[in-house]
Amino acid sequence: MDSSPVMDSRILSKCSGCFRERRMLGLRINPITVTLAICFIFLCFRHQPVSAFNLDIKTPLTQRGNRGDMFGYSVAQHIDQGNSWMVVGAPRAQTGQPDIIRGGAVLRCKINPHNLTGASAQFCQIIPFDARGNEQRLSPGGNYQPIEDKNNQWFGATVVSSGESGHILACAPRYVYLSTQLNKREPVGTCYLARSGSTRFEEFSPCRGNVDLLRETVDQYHKSGYCQAGFSVAMAANGSRILIGAPGAFYWQGQVYNYWLDLNNNKLSTREEGATEDNKYRGYSSAVGNFDDDKMEDYVVGIPRAEGLMGMVQIYNQNLQPIKNITGKQIGAYFGYAVAVEDLNGDQLDDIIVGAPMHSDKDSSSYDTGRVYIYYQDFRGVFESEGADLRKFRQKKKDILEGYEPKSRFGSAISGLGDINLDTYKDLAVGAPYGGVEGRGVVYIYVGSMEGIITDVSQVLQGKDIGYQLSTFGFSISGGHDLDKNGYPDLVVGAYQADTAVFIKSRPIVRVAPSLRLEPDIIKLEEKNKNCKIGEDPYKINVPCLMVRTCVEYSGVGVSNELEFDFFWTLDAKKNISKRMFQYITQQPEVSELNLRLQKEKIFCYDFIVYILNNIRDKLTPIDVSFSYRLVGENEVVGRKKRQAINLGTIPPILDKYIPSTVTVEGKISKNCGKDEQCIPELSVLAERVEPFAKPIEVGSSNEEIEISITVRNDGKLAKDGQLAEDAYETMLYVELPEGVLYSGITNANAAVALTCNYVTLNVSRFVICDIGNPMPALAKTYFTLLVTPHNIDGQSDKLTFKLNVNSSNPEMPGDTWNNYFPLEIPVRQHAVLEISPNLASSTEQVIYNTSGVSLYKGTGFGPEITHEYRVRNLGPTPVKSSIINIYWPSFDDQGNHLLKIDEDPKVLNNEGGYCETLLLSPENSTDFTYQEGNSKINVLLQTKSKRHSRQRREVSNIKNVKCNNQYCTFIKCFLGPLPGHMVDSRDAAVIKIKSHIWTNTLVLRGLTSEPFNLKSQAFAQVRAMPFNIPVDNFNETYMVSRAEVSTYVNAERLSPKTKGVEIWKIALAIVGGLLLLLIIILVLWVCGFFRRKRRPPPTEPTYNKPLMKNGQQPPKSSLANRPYE
Template sequence: MALPHSFGTNMRWSAVQPLRTVFHLLALIFISINAFNVDTKNALVHSHSNGHFGYSIDFYNEQKGMPVLIVGAPEAHSTNPNLIGIRRPGAVFACSVNKKACREVFIDKKQGNEHRLNGSVLAPIEDKADQYFGATVRSNKKRDRIVMCAPKYKYFFSKFEVIEPVGTCFFAENGFQKTEEFASCRQEPARHGRHRFGYGQCGFSAAVPDKFKKDDERIFIGAPGVWYWQGAIFSQNVRNVTDRPNTEYGGKEYDHDMMGYATATGDLDGDGIDDIVAGVPRGNDLIGKIVLYTSHLKMMVNLTDTISPQQGEYCGSSLAVSDVNNDGRDDIIVGCPFFTDYATVKDAKTQERKPQYDVGKVIVFFQTAPGVFDKSMAVIGQDQWGRFGWSVAATGDLNKDGFNDFIVGAPYAGENKDGAVYVIHGSKEGVRDKPTQKIEASKVAPGTKTFGFSVAAGVDVDGNGLPDIAVGSWKSNRASVLLTKPIVQVNGQTDADSVTINVEDKNCDVDPKMGKQSCRTINTCLKYDGVGDTPNELEFVLHYDLDNQSPEPRAYFLHKDIKADRNIVISPGAKTKDHPNSIQRRVRLEKGRQKCFQQRFFASSTMRDKLSPIHWTVNYTFEESKTGRIRDKLEPAIDTTLPLSFQNKISIANNCGKDDVCVPDLKVTAVTDREKFLLGTQDNTMQINVTVENGGEDSYETKLYFDVPEGFEYSGIEGVGDKTTTTAPSCSPTSDKPDENGKWTFACELGNPLPANTVLSNIVKITANEKKPPVKPIEINAHVNSSNKETEGTTQDNYFSYTVPVDFKNQLNLNGRSNPEQLDFSTKNKTNEEVFYDNEIGPVVSHLYEVLNIFRN
């Protein structure tokens, strides 16, 4: 129902806390990237016992230059003496912006319900019970005029036979000494009934312009129940109660569109006069739309969601107007709180899109020329059921970047669905597509519910030059004022004392064990400036993260350097404590003055990856106190729209030419010491002479891969080399078991780098397995590669394949023996004719013969 507005901060700085010399690492509270400059630690939270206090809120200058927060409580039991005895008429409260103090403002000057003669009986012609006074409170941008409404106020029309919720509003300016009632739907002769103004609920929304013609000062009153809830806008002249034109009936196809659910004002056609934008959340086939009118209700244009239109998203239920891209023309901010996001979230397993219901969204329509709104952008909510866009308010320039910002309420978002408010920054391109800050109820006042149901902004309540905000939470009967912190804008850069590092140039002492290593120095320069009342000195923490793009850091900070400086500690995320790649360093800066800091680092001489540069990042934060204050002043906030870190890199020295890109040209060939492998000989070892050539530039992490076929075992490698080297490379199997064909693959380190124009020859020895020798032709496969890419089309000679046939030489051994070995035989024995039995010839002699084939064929 009610719509909202803006926020700010103020502080002066004198002394600065001394530089701490001890790091209490666990006690550091660092500013979150998701936070910016709306302070949540020192919120001023107003509360009331009941009555939906916080249902609507807005800032108003009760006295010149002295803002108060006006809070509506539409179900409150009023203490207004004029309303004694009336059940829950509702109330509005004026609350201090710097201390916990609220008082009810007595707006209604009439005694009770007005009575008139009904025949001879004096009877009430109105009913203020449950009228929901305070459901709408809305001031202008100058904060010197305000409207407060009771949309459920009831009136008895002709002959006292009909009582209908026409609604009513009260207008005040320059304080509350004089108020004027405007019940635009309460018109005589009777215009009652659902088909006219009877259920209009005038004051469901309202808007107060700043720019108007002389003698034509108006307010705009939304009445969504007019004409069978088609809705209407009344342009009420505040100097002439009967000058109240309204938008016309539109035909039955517009029934229940509810125009006037929300309203806002701004110069929408460039004529210097504020116009009116009306929200129609059920229009355009339930997608919602907004309609723009001049101050005298001449229709200008209809606008609707063209980005991702969706029935039921309720676009137009909240509105604000502000120039967010600083082009000199007002833009329109539209809430669509029931939007369901079907695109963002995926199921982790199925990768199917998961609908996120009622996340809500906000659309900004940009005025690209006077009266032309042909560009729009959307910001999508983050929490399912959060209803992002339920309320919106123009804040002014929160971070002083030259672009106006706005806030968005999502009363059911955040932790435990207690509500949240989001800060959206304007920009030259329009608006940022992600919130700069998310303010959750639990961070402001634990236990608060519906935080963000109403919002207000655009007023600097503490005088620090920055607008502040307020948030209503009707379910908890609370209204909170949140100050905007001054801003620290940090600029800087980081580089090294050289663009390269030569890991073979070991010029820096490490320790007695490691001797000397190659080192370089990181130079980081920072300067901060302030927006608002910022301190003259600030303490920052620099977070160095070295070689952060490498799985295994190749560079490190020296432990003794860290121990020598009490302002440096090892970061918790460092890979090792002995040679950390991540440290934190506490430094002090003076506002407006650049200061540079040097930090030495070392590169490992045993690194494998010498192609990739060593990257580093320097993040900066500053320590935030638990209270958010320093010497009773709000701490500044780091401007998170500027870079929060600085990155650079240093290349590892190489022989890659001017482009610093090495392109090798590798080639592998092989020849065996025999044309065929003969099984059955004494020599069962085969030698393969593998030659690798690099005809291009240096080749890094160069490896030779070769296969040991089934039936053979790897017996070693010998380097025959050339002038470059005679050392055999180191080889090892690539797996702990052979493949399905019984084949092993070995990898050999050839050089890191393998220099340009190098030829390496190595003899690989493989030995046939005696128990299970090869029986198939021997396939000799080898290939070579490196971590740097070769020119496309030159890699075919990186592979070599050769087949050696297998032959067999059979070695037969013949062995024999007889049993008995010797036998005496006499010729005197019987002749054959005389022999009848074998044993009559002589003893039996057995001969045993063994034929042995050494290799199976």
């Protein structure tokens, strides 16, 4: 359904009978359109920078009409014979006119109900513009028939007042004329004028006479038959001329009529134009102003469908000659729906305000938001029209007031308010009847200024704040007159859907003139006042003191001669912490609230003493004192009884919101900064490592303290003029620490400049912040050593970057800040030390296998179990990502016979992700992998120290070693997962475990059961990959091959096996027992005379034993090797 304010003319032209639904009022009277607008009000409205001003929304006077009367459809302010009235149109009201159904009425309502007296006194009274019913005439048939139809004529749809002691003009745009021939039905519309005193009434129906001129034409929409005169009206301020809009004339081209009331009601009208001007709706809105130099008021007429639906406003002089056209900017915005005239910038020239309530924001898809355009009249540039000098309007200088909410139709009603806040500039009210809270309507107040309207809204009047059932608040607005006689113009707002009109008073404005000063205004910290002492006896100290002097005076129109205020002072107001100024009496930074009653236009002054702390830190920022005041009772919540009392009398005043309620004065601290009191420093910072050639930081290292030497200077020349640097106040050095570095402290600080450093954390960054002098004098230098410790270097970067930045609260010259920043970089490297060693505690150290063992393992095929274990550790600081272990296992003898059989795959223990692979080498595949002692095929450095461990009971140099040879071997390759750094504890080491059994056939075959020998495995470990993408420190050591071997001693027959150790107590007991036994034997032998026997005489010749074998004779061979295996 089309919701435009006026239906298309082609649709209207096809209607017939009793106006046949030709509702030229469109939005104003279309109930379906209004219902849709209310249903789709956007409840979430845009943020509005609002602060209330002097329209008193807390104590409104609300007048209600009968339900369904559309009371409040139009409103006007009127003053007559000293009485102030709200004039309210109710176009659907039922009156006392004979035989008229809802003809409509205009009522006047008192704004001071307590002035009414008598039992029959009423708040609102109908103005008797027309008490008659339909005029009748004798028809050709001999009976009387009406020649007009006032039923539903919408009298009161428009109403306007010429001001104090002036006229009231009200219209019925749906009035229907049937003609003297009684053969027509033409909605010509009509208006009534109530002259001063509302005792004489006069009708104006400019189109009605034209209908009878065309006696034979029934439907005269092509002429003046459908003109709907009174759709809009305007009246000169002195009431001498009226303008009546008739937008339905001439195929809805529209027409306006100008009546000269002081010249026997002579009238002029605009003429019919070409067919291209059809359906433009000239006269849809109208207003009066002065736009030329003839000192006669001119007319502004809205034509909302002109210029291809862009809309247009046309300015006419008193002779209805066009002066200027102003065209809208958006199709369908209904530019010209409402117009008003007011001097908003105080230049004594009328400005034009145009509403476009259907304006939409295509970028945000917000429709019917609305917009108001303001065009300012200008002295510059003139043009002539028929000899009259006429002013132009500034096309480049216009203000636009934007609507705040979609579907609110901001700009549906516009009214000048007069000077509502008495600042010499007139103000403006704009209605948005479908906006605001819950879509109940809202009125926006804007104030004027020398530069024009202040586009930030000054006050927002919400319909919901007036009454819960209120809706379409702001559909009609009228302002500019002081109805309650308090010296301020008031406002009347209509809300027709709620049958309500609201009178809103303006509160008197209190203008306060405060002054504040410090004595003296220059603070010299070195000068202590002997009369100002703080602290407790006997430790009182002298401090600098000042006097704060405050003077206040208030004035205002309509305000009381005595008002109550609250006063507040805040010392060092810009600082929330670390205050520098205190009240001397209370020694607090705030002065207690002071409540006083002041006399109007009489100056009140108040003094108190303040002092400045010694040794304050911020010496550059001025110390300010702020003074604020509050009018007591200004924002008091008003109850029902008090609201009624206020309605019957005066309302409380309000402070002028455009005069700041807080004033501030600054006390500058005296500084050694020259005449301009502006110190310009030239700071610089440098840093270096105390040991510049020290080794890089290794990932994983800790407790290795880093010493950084830092130097801060303030001794350069300024870039601009080459002058020497001046004092630097609140000099701060910021050292941002890299990740994984901890602050330890400072040392070697230069005592010439005060220095304190603290460690702080800001979000995820960590800083050492140093305070370097306050001030740091010109030509000064300070140095110190910063101590930091690497704690958890993550290895993501190949350097640690310490970011140093020095600054002060007084800025440097733009070209002098390059040396305020210095990055110090320390290289970061990774370093590992891989070590492999035998795990003797878990390896088989020796086995006994001789001829007796042959029979012991007979039938099994192999002999005793042999286990070798290797431990792998990373002794370096940096973790190892992966490593490789090569183990050579003697599974065969040099002839390819099986020797050590591996029972199961070698295992990797205590290492996540570690595993082993096994490869058997034989002459067939040994060409691809050649084993050599020393492993020369591995292209890395070997450790010169071979870890060979032996715990044999005795060392026999000729014992045979059995290990891998060039052609027969088992090659075991183990891949280890990550190894952490600092694996000092052997319990953390990765373990490689190999389990096997001796192959007995080979021992018997090779005759090894009667001779001892060693079975040896060898292992080589090397780093395969490091975890970080940064350089490696000590590359050779990190990737060096570590070598180890495990040896198992096989004990043969001619060597005694290693006995198991015996407990000490058993040995001691055996010795004691042996000694006792020896004593008993000696005693027995002595008794038997053993020690008294005779000795043999010595031989006369020496006797020699025969040697066991001759020189060169070979010992008999063992037959074990030649015996068959049993």
